[in-house]
Amino acid sequence: MSAESENHSQLKNLQEEIRKGLSELDALEHKVISQKKYLHALRGELWDLCDHQWRRDYSCAFDDLCKHYCMVCGLWRDRSLYGGGR
Numbered sequence: 001m002s003a004e005s006e007n008h009s010q011l012k013n014l015q016e017e018i019r020k021g022l023s024e025l026d027a028l029e030h031k032v033i034s035q036k037k038y039l040h041a042l043r044g045e046l047w048d049l050c051d052h053q054w055r056r057d058y059s060c061a062f063d064d065l066c067k068h069y070c071m072v073c074g075l076w077r078d079r080s081l082y083g084g085g086r
């Protein structure tokens with residue numbers, strides 16, 4: 001094989017590796033998104049199910065919306081943060 005055609009085949013190999021890598025990345029990104037949606041919905045279900053006992057979180061800034069969290073399920077008092085349900 002001449003040096004030139006060796007270079008060419010190396011180039012093709014790298015392009016192929018990159019193409020494969022990108023398509024794997026796509027699949028992973030898709031998985032991350034769907035996993036987040038899944039957890040979001042589960043937290044919504046948990047929120048609706050729990051008999052919450054609110055506790056003030058003193059580490060939050062004074063005017064933060066998320067001033068209270070539940071001692072039982074650990075979620076914030078704002079239902080709109082979570083998916084699914086009502």
Ligand SMILES: [Zn+2]
Pocket residue numbers: 047050051052053070071072073074075
């Ligand atoms: Zn709760």
